[in-house]
Amino acid sequence: MSENRKAAITGHPVIHSRSPLVHGYWLKKHGIDGEYGRLDVPPGEAETFYRNFSASGLIGANITVPHKETAAAACDWLDDAAKTMGAANTIWLDEDGRLCGANTDWLGFLGNLDQLAPGWDVEPGTAVVLGAGGAARAVVFALLSRNFKAVHIVNRTIEKAQKIAGEFGSKTIAHGWDKLGELLGKADLLVNTTSLGMTGKQPLEIDLSPLPGTALVTDAVYAPLETDLLKQAAARGNPTVDGLGMLLHQAVPAFERWFSVRPQVDDELRGLIVKDLGGGS
Known part of the structure; x- marks a missing residue:
């Protein structure tokens, strides 16, 4: 050039x-x-x-x-x-x-999982997405492009989750944080798009005990590279992918x-x- x-x-x-x-x-x-x-x-x-x-x-x-x-x-x-x-x-x-x-944020999300968890979308089922900001929007767009059957958006302010769900159609469902435990029980994929757990931010404190052992857990946060969420998931045997x-x-x-x-x-x-x-x- x-x-x-x-x-x-x-x-x-x-x-x-x-x-x-x-x-x-x-x-x-x-x-x-x-x-x-x-x-x-x-x-x-x-x-x-x-x-x-x-x-x-x-x-x-x-x-x-x-x-x-x-x-x-x-x-x-x-x-x-x-x-x-x-x-x-x-x-x-x-x-x-x-x-x-x-x-291209949605392509970044897919490219990361395709590279580090090949086959993750062979049987696209149910995803739980934490957060309702720009990263969540990109993740929802990405998951629907891979034909996930249901994408549950969980946010402390349910109105923000409802806004995204309303834009993306019937496969996306909004929930408040109080529904998280119930939703984790049927999740094939858990994605954190909040800044919770990021260096200098409040920790993301959730109980993963209802989550199936086969569910993939990934975090949009990459500083630290292994967030507490990923550590907790890996310790119980779930496959994990960091956000880098x-x-x-x-x-x-x-x-x-x-x-x-x-x-x-x-x-x-x-x-x-x-x-x-x-x-x-």
């Missing part, structure tokens, strides 16, 4: 984002003349920034909180996932200068879009991020 192409992670704050490590690894591995940096966009400037994205000097960007909805609203074209979720985490300029947006791969796999289609090479999520990349998280080599 002859010209230097620049992309970045945008949001507020972005100082702790690991996306530059991920994309930087792939740029170096494929010998691409490109850059990927961090660009903090204050909330008061976000709408103007994304509407005038062509003036940024970037060929594309990732978007993190709290700007995913703002970026989507600024786009001239959105893929089906971004339309459905009302949020974009990847944007680029097409040949005509139009701002295009996609949501969701970050890595959601970046694949963005990199391919900007730099015309489809990268791989390999052990070396995973090791690089684990080391940065303080997990050793």
Whole structure:
């Protein structure tokens, strides 16, 4: 590639984002003349920034909180996932200068499980999703794309869960936290999308005793890499998958879009991020 192409992670704050490590690894591995940096966009400037994205000097960007909805609203074209979720985490300029947006968070979720728990969706049954934010929306979209029969959304504020369930149709059912024990008893998959259990946040305190021993447990949180939920699940023999791969796999289609090479999520990349998280080599 002859010209230097620049992309970045945008949001507020972005100082702790690991996306530059991920994309930087792939740029170096494929010998691409490109850059990927961090660009903090204050909330008061976000709408103007994304509407005038062509003036940024970037060929594309990732978007993190709290700007995913703002970026989507600024786009001239959105893929089906971004339309459905009302949020974009990847944007680029097409040949005509139009701002295009996609949501790849759901692909990150699927790519992670496909890689680390192959066959997890051979018999798509019942899933329990904890939380009702943007990550939950992406997970619900992903599970319905793999034909799960029922997706139960559990949230302390039931109205938020009801909003997502109402958008995604009859296979999605909203519940308050008081129903969790009953729901765990029939779950084939348990997904935590809340920030509970994340470093510096309140712990996620749930009783897994009703959960079938065959149920897969996964967490969108990746700092710490092994959350208390995953430790508890592994200790009782459940298969588990950590959340780091969701970050890595959601970046694949963005990199391919900007730099015309489809990268791989390999052990070396995973090791690089684990080391940065303080997990050793």
